[in-house]
Amino acid sequence: MTPDDFPRGRPASPVLRPACSGDTVEAMDPICSAKGCQSPATWTLLWNNPKIHTPERRKTWLACPEHEQSLSEFLGVRGFLRETEPVGSTDS
Numbered sequence: 001m002t003p004d005d006f007p008r009g010r011p012a013s014p015v016l017r018p019a020c021s022g023d024t025v026e027a028m029d030p031i032c033s034a035k036g037c038q039s040p041a042t043w044t045l046l047w048n049n050p051k052i053h054t055p056e057r058r059k060t061w062l063a064c065p066e067h068e069q070s071l072s073e074f075l076g077v078r079g080f081l082r083e084t085e086p087v088g089s090t091d092s
């Protein structure tokens with residue numbers, strides 16, 4: 001008896017990867033949220049859709065100078081926009 005017809009090429013063991021610790025994004029440069037825009041964001045738009053979010057909830061969009069107006073208008077006409085603040089203003 002030869003073992004030649006034995007299934008070969010099976011992975012010996014699953015490759016174990018280190019657990020993905022992907023929650024920290026603060027080191028990355030903020031990029032504008034406008035579709036297709038890769039510019040660095042300078043504004044943070046805080047908004048809330050009362051139909052799907054609780055009142056305390058804040059969604060965040062980032063905007064470059066070029067898109068700050070159009071994005072805030074987009075949210076503003078729907079009554080979603082709550083606050084606009086400069087990026088990085090939180091470091092008191």
Ligand SMILES: [Zn+2]
Nearest residue numbers: 032037064067
């Ligand atoms: Zn932009």
